Amino acid sequence: MIKDITIGQYFPGNSFLHRMDARMKIVLTLALIVGIFLCRSLVSIAVVVAVTFALIFVSGVPLKMVLKSIKPLAIIVAFTAVLNIFYIRGGTTLFEWRFLHITSKGLFTAFFMVVRIICLVIISSLLTYTTTPTVMTDAIESLLSPLKIFKIPVHTLTMMMTLALRFIPVLVDEVDRITNAQKARGADFDSGGLKEKVKALVPIIVPLFVSSIKHAFELADAMECRCYVDGKGRTRMKKMKLSFKDFIALLVVAVIFAGIILCNIYFKKVV
Amino acid sequence: MSAVISVKNLTHRYNEGLPHCHVAVDNVSFDIEKGDFIGLIGHTGSGKSTLVQHLNGLMKPSEGDVLIDGKSIWESKKSVRAAKFKVGLCFQYPEYQLFEETVEKDIAYGPKNMKLKEEEIRRRVAIAASFVGLKPEHLMKSPFELSGGEKRRAAIAGVMAMQPEVLILDEPTAGLDPKGRDTVLNMIENFRKSTGCTVILVSHSMEDVAKAASKVLVMNKGKVAMYDETEKVFARAEELSEMGLNVPQVSKVFSILRQKGLPVSDGIFTVDKAVEDIARLMKGGKAK
Numbered sequence: 082m083i084k085d086i087t088i089g090q091y092f093p094g095n096s097f098l099h100r101m102d103a104r105m106k107i108v109l110t111l112a113l114i115v116g117i118f119l120c121r122s123l124v125s126i127a128v129v130v131a132v133t134f135a136l137i138f139v140s141g142v143p144l145k146m147v148l149k150s151i152k153p154l155a156i157i158v159a160f161t162a163v164l165n166i167f168y169i170r171g172g173t174t175l176f177e178w179r180f181l182h183i184t185s186k187g188l189f190t191a192f193f194m195v196v197r198i199i200c201l202v203i204i205s206s207l208l209t210y211t212t213t214p215t216v217m218t219d220a221i222e223s224l225l226s227p228l229k230i231f232k233i234p235v236h237t238l239t240m241m242m243t244l245a246l247r248f249i250p251v252l253v254d255e256v257d258r259i260t261n262a263q264k265a266r267g268a269d270f271d272s273g274g275l276k277e278k279v280k281a282l283v284p285i286i287v288p289l290f291v292s293s294i295k296h297a298f299e300l301a302d303a304m305e306c307r308c309y310v311d312g313k314g315r316t317r318m319k320k321m322k323l324s325f326k327d328f329i330a331l332l333v334v335a336v337i338f339a340g341i342i343l344c345n346i347y348f349k350k351v352v
Numbered sequence: 353m354s355a356v357i358s359v360k361n362l363t364h365r366y367n368e369g370l371p372h373c374h375v376a377v378d379n380v381s382f383d384i385e386k387g388d389f390i391g392l393i394g395h396t397g398s399g400k401s402t403l404v405q406h407l408n409g410l411m412k413p414s415e416g417d418v419l420i421d422g423k424s425i426w427e428s429k430k431s432v433r434a435a436k437f438k439v440g441l442c443f444q445y446p447e448y449q450l451f452e453e454t455v456e457k458d459i460a461y462g463p464k465n466m467k468l469k470e471e472e473i474r475r476r477v478a479i480a481a482s483f484v485g486l487k488p489e490h491l492m493k494s495p496f497e498l499s500g501g502e503k504r505r506a507a508i509a510g511v512m513a514m515q516p517e518v519l520i521l522d523e524p525t526a527g528l529d530p531k532g533r534d535t536v537l538n539m540i541e542n543f544r545k546s547t548g549c550t551v552i553l554v555s556h557s558m559e560d561v562a563k564a565a566s567k568v569l570v571m572n573k574g575k576v577a578m579y580d581e582t583e584k585v586f587a588r589a590e591e592l593s594e595m596g597l598n599v600p601q602v603s604k605v606f607s608i609l610r611q612k613g614l615p616v617s618d619g620i621f622t623v624d625k626a627v628e629d630i631a632r633l634m635k636g637g638k639a640k
Contacts, residue, residue: 255448258443258448259448259449261405261410261443262443262446262448262449263449263461264410264436265408265410265436265440265441265442265443265511266436266449266461266462266465266510266511266514267433267436267437267462267465267466267514268461268465269433269465283451284449284451284461285451287451288448288449288450288451291448291451291496292448
């Protein structure tokens, strides 16, 4: 179960998306997400779907892996769809029974919501699939650096993020090991009511906390041994540079953005 | 003698059906006799740990079967659970599994899961604690207040308290000083003698295995390379070193002595025996 987590998962490759500057990727991802939510007509949502699939194709990440990142969201998607179908009213009424109403606008909204969420997740997981966690945090640090004017410790924050990401696989391993050790002592995680099940987790959580704190101390020592001082005057081995392809990507996204807005204007709005 | 555990054509593949599928244990069959003390050795990645986790039903074989007392572990849900209590498995660095408020409660965790009566649990905790040399004042402490060696012993006691028929220990001496190693090995031997249980000791240290085990099982690339009495296995030094394994250091010294033409005996793999043999030679005895 815990191994299904795809956050921060990187898929090695050398595609156009892999080679883009991470800062540009983050900005353009945000722009595309805004674009997704600007869609009002069927044509513009079709454009978004086409763009999403084109991006998957360009990234070279197998479709199966991308779909895996949507799987955990199935319940949320279904829930939003159902809520929208019954709560939104407008347009022609298609079905009525006591307090239940289904209208054409409700159906469209539900459909738009489902497509939007799926596209949003795919596009943002493509960002993590094509960017290593370290590069990603570097990019975030660089993007947030203007906040230094307001005395916000941007470097410290991103360092914390890097470390958190770095330790996800370590902790996943640890959970596995501790779970097996307790199972060998007859721990039973499957039977019993909710209360028993929660109680059964104590033998995993306590050792996990103990070892996380131990890891933290060891890491702090290791960092101090290498004279780490809160990022003052640190330079980088790999400097991030915007290149020609980043501006091409910017142009493409601008065109898509304009396209979505034009579609909204020239085609019938359904939501 | 009857076999406590018999492994039949066991194969385990990781990531079954995926492109990076990896065979960790490859069609392995062997029997473990009641009361044996078996040393399980093998290079890192030879499939030792995977194999060991099949013996108590933690891992399910991709193919083949594991029988305890002649019955398959995977017969029913109940038998899978029963296997955990019959075969006690103590993982590497077991001190990381401690979680309770007191050492006593932690040792009692296994027996409690067996749904034993209160008095029986207390009795077993006391016995297990005495086997590992923990005093009553230790039992009332938090496990996190103990020293490293004490933690290790408390964790091993937690498995011993289940009084399993077979006790499997994965590298119980890893990271301990020489004195700690001896203490741990001695307490395992004591436990075996007084309960008559079968012990499987997974180890990297040939010295530990030579000192303790009566039989040795050598794993190599997912297969059982050798399974024989300790002396016979260590006599095949060349084959062992081809697998990236060593013979005990004394055995190496003795084989050099033999090359130099001294009439030392074969099959020396513990320091004690080496001392005996050298004493015999110095008295002017002849090679056996």
